[in-house]
Amino acid sequence: MAKQQLQPGTSESGVLQQLRGKHVLITGTTGFLGKVVLEKLIRTVPDIGGIHLLIRGNKRYPGARERFDNEIASSSVFNRLRQDDNEAFENFLEERVHCITGEVTEPHFGLTPERFRSLAGQMDAFINSAASVNFREELDKALKINTLCLENVAALAKLNSTMAVIQVSTCYVNGKNSGQVTESVIKPAGEAIPRSTDGYYEIDELVHLLQDKVADVRSRYSGKMLEKKLVDLGIREANLYGWSDTYTFTKWLGEQLLMKALSGRSLTIVRPAIIESALEEPSPGWIEGVKVADAIILAYARGKVSLFPGKRSGIIDVIPVDLVANSIILSLAETIAEPGQRRIYQCCSGSSNPISLGEFIDHLMAEAKSSYADYDQLFYRKPTKPFIAVNRKLFDVVVGGMRLPLSIAGKALRLAGQNRELKVLKNLDTTRSLATIFGFYTAPDYTFRNDRLMALASRMGELDRVLFPVDARQIDWQLYLRKIHLGGLNRYALNERKLYSLRAAQPRKKAA
Secondary structure (H helix, E strand, O other): OOOOOOOOOOOOOHHHHHHEOOEEEEEOOOOHHHHHHHHHHHHHOOOEOEEEEEEOOOOOOOOHHHHHHHHHOOOHHHHHHHHHHHHHHHHHHHHHEEEEEOOOOOHHHHOOHHHHHHHHHHOOEEEEOOOOOOOOOOHHHHHHHHHHOHHHHHHHHHOOOOOEEEEEOOHHHHOOOOEEEOOOOOOOOOOOOOEOOOOOEOOHHHHHHHHHHHHHHHHHOOHHHHHHHHHHHHHHHHHHHOOOOHHHHHHHHHHHHHHHHOOOOOEEEEEEOEEEOOOOOOOOOOOOOOOHHHHHHHHHHOOOOOEEEOOOOOEOOEEEHHHHHHHHHHHHHHHHHOOOOEEEEEEOOOOOOOOEHHHHHHHHHHHHHHHHHHOOOOOOOOOOOOOEEEOHHHHHHHHHHHHHHHHHHHHHHHHOOOOOOOHHHHHHHHHHHHHHHHHHHHOOOEEEOOHHHHHHHHHHOHHHHHHOOOOHHHOOHHHHHHHHHHHHHHHHHHHHHHHHHHHHHOOOOOOO
């Protein structure tokens, strides 16, 4: 297929040019990143042919459109669009946003073969951002959602030879490799896995082996014990092959599956680092839910954690969600213009605008000390304890040494008829739990690079660099962490927990 012109003139946008009239299928719009991608496409690409959303129904809203109206369109991520021109926004939703009730993990997405084939024929591109981001997911569930469902994605793409696939992965498929991590196929840091001459790793036998181990566990356990054993199996297998958790292991497996299934076709893998609140769009600080770093921030703010395993000099790679969404949209335009290639891009800050874990902590503690009252949903009172990062061995010694006498004291109180749990012991268990889940991410021994993504942004031209910025060098870390991010946590992630049910229950009304 002949290449279209990717590089625009100085007065036009290459992205808008390439996406004009195109139809894009997106999964994962019930999630944080998916909503930001959707909002940006609606706001900046008004001439797009259609945005098609694959949405799984739930008990409350069994149909995709019903769930979209109540759980997605009601989100504050669209406040800017509503304020700018609510009628135009509502018209766009009615005319250009098409909701499909389906499930990405089911063959044909749960659709009839005819409907599946028809859907494939309509689409110019497919953005898959659906995933389980539970780091300690049961292995069978993680495989289903993060790996095996991509067979269904590939099946759709194979019905349309010109369809471009954008797979949202994670920089942390790097696993336990150290050093400079480039935008390339990642080699496992543990047990060897055979590699094909095309560069990807052959995972079929490994997946079958994992499924056999899952079946064995299922034959021997049930109930809550079965869940625990499947979580333990996932962590054990991930560690064996070179990953810290089941999430990153199964996302890496998914990359290999797609690279093999779509060999010679249009495939772009976009790997974000730790995605946090928006730098600018749709509004500074916009965030939904509590993300990786935020769980630790929240525990510190509530006085539950003051000691954590971490490497103060290590680079903690945080990237605002709007820069990730822009990276996805830039790569979408590129793969439509120049089909038939495999590309990998990383959305990260570590190589161009690094911030160490120590600096990250110091900014947050300084803001907590000086302005805690500005964040009423985050800080209930002024923090009195410092947040200290120590190496893992020291952390284990200190926490382990503290827990034993506290546990004995708690048992003694219960024997004395005081049926209450020691607050200190409870906080210690919270610290250990968070350290188990997130400890790997706070002791980094790697630096993610995004040279290819920056080269793409450069090729797209000046206007697209303004419309779709991806450069982490624009982040002022002190301003972002102390004001934008904490403000976003307070205003959106925490405050909107209380407002969500009420807001979702309200019908949307078109402007008069």
